[in-house]
Amino acid sequence: MTIDRRTLMAGALGGLMVPTLASRVLAHDKHFEIAIRDFVFEAPEGLIVHPTDKIIFTNHDLSPHTATALDGSWDTGEIKKGESITLTITKEWTGDYFCAFHPHMTAKLMIENA
Amino acid sequence: MKNLIAAVLMMTVATPVLAADPADLNDLELAHVAYTADNIDIQYAHLALAISTTPEIRTFANSMISDHEAVNEAALALLAKLGASPEDNFLSQKLTADSKGIIDNLSKLRGTDFDKAYAANELAYHQAVNGLMANAFIPNIENAEVKALFEKGLEIFLVHEGHAEMMVKAVQ
Numbered sequence: 001m002t003i004d005r006r007t008l009m010a011g012a013l014g015g016l017m018v019p020t021l022a023s024r025v026l027a028h029d030k031h032f033e034i035a036i037r038d039f040v041f042e043a044p045e046g047l048i049v050h051p052t053d054k055i056i057f058t059n060h061d062l063s064p065h066t067a068t069a070l071d072g073s074w075d076t077g078e079i080k081k082g083e084s085i086t087l088t089i090t091k092e093w094t095g096d097y098f099c100a101f102h103p104h105m106t107a108k109l110m111i112e113n114a
Numbered sequence: 115m116k117n118l119i120a121a122v123l124m125m126t127v128a129t130p131v132l133a134a135d136p137a138d139l140n141d142l143e144l145a146h147v148a149y150t151a152d153n154i155d156i157q158y159a160h161l162a163l164a165i166s167t168t169p170e171i172r173t174f175a176n177s178m179i180s181d182h183e184a185v186n187e188a189a190l191a192l193l194a195k196l197g198a199s200p201e202d203n204f205l206s207q208k209l210t211a212d213s214k215g216i217i218d219n220l221s222k223l224r225g226t227d228f229d230k231a232y233a234a235n236e237l238a239y240h241q242a243v244n245g246l247m248a249n250a251f252i253p254n255i256e257n258a259e260v261k262a263l264f265e266k267g268l269e270i271f272l273v274h275e276g277h278a279e280m281m282v283k284a285v286q
Contacts, residue, residue, distance in 0.1 A: 003157065018165075034187050039269075039270075044185075047146055061270075062181075062184045062185055062188055062266055062270060063177075063180065063181040063185075063270055064181075064184060076179075080184075081184065081188075093132040099204045100173070101176065101180055101181070102177055102273065102277065103277075104273075104276065104277060105172060106278065
């Protein structure tokens with residue numbers, strides 16, 4: 001059996017693609033963006049965050065929104081159209097959050113404290 | 115008290131019944147209607163904040179103020195960009211006249227009577243205005259930017275309609 005350079009490259013690239021396609025996104029001291037669009041929080045699929053990570057909330061709607069922890073442990077305050085607010089995750093954060101102006105807008109952050 | 119609540123609901127539901135046709139309004143008249151309708155709901159919300167102590171009602175009222183102010187701000191910015199002014203018309207006048215009666219009646223209610231009447235009025239008001247926007251206004255708007263803003267506004271007001279449905283159930 002012979003393996004040419006193209007096959008080797010494809011194999012190498014295939015290997016590289018594994019972490020990109022993985023559903024879990026692990027990181028520390030990283031920045032992640034959560035867009036608020038059409039009354040929905042749009043987080044990267046499979047996002048898992050950790051204390052010291054930063055989250056940038058950007059509001060693309062005409063309506064002002066907030067991202068507010070259900071238990072009040074963190075809160076962006078009002079984010080107007082086109083504005084962004086960056087928060088740094090701490091160990092005190094809990095994952096369930098909503099928009100204080102539109103309570104039906106709910107979402108969950110997967111937070112790992114390890 | 116039940117008569118007062120019924121009166122509020124009757125006035126709200128009666129709003130779309132008109133002699134003239136809303137579909138005949140031009141873009142600048144429609145902009146005036148939208149601005150007027152936004153301000154009427156803001157007035158209802160301020161009344162709710164003055165009377166109601168129910169968290170669900172107060173949250174809804176605050177969101178009505180912030181959302182409708184944001185839409186009006188965008189509308190005024192677009193009109194300024196287009197160098198145009200909104201034009202008063204029969205529908206704006208009808209909405210304003212009806213709202214005065216509704217505010218008079220709501221002002222006389224307290225406690226759960228107010229909450230129920232406010233919630234029911236918000237649901238009926240958004241259903242009526244959203245129906246007009248979807249069926250009479252948006253299909254007849256000529257300017258693309260005005261049309262886009264109305265479509266964006268309708269998306270927001272449909273969310274309000276859904277929120278109002280939740281509020282009606284919450285205050286039962």
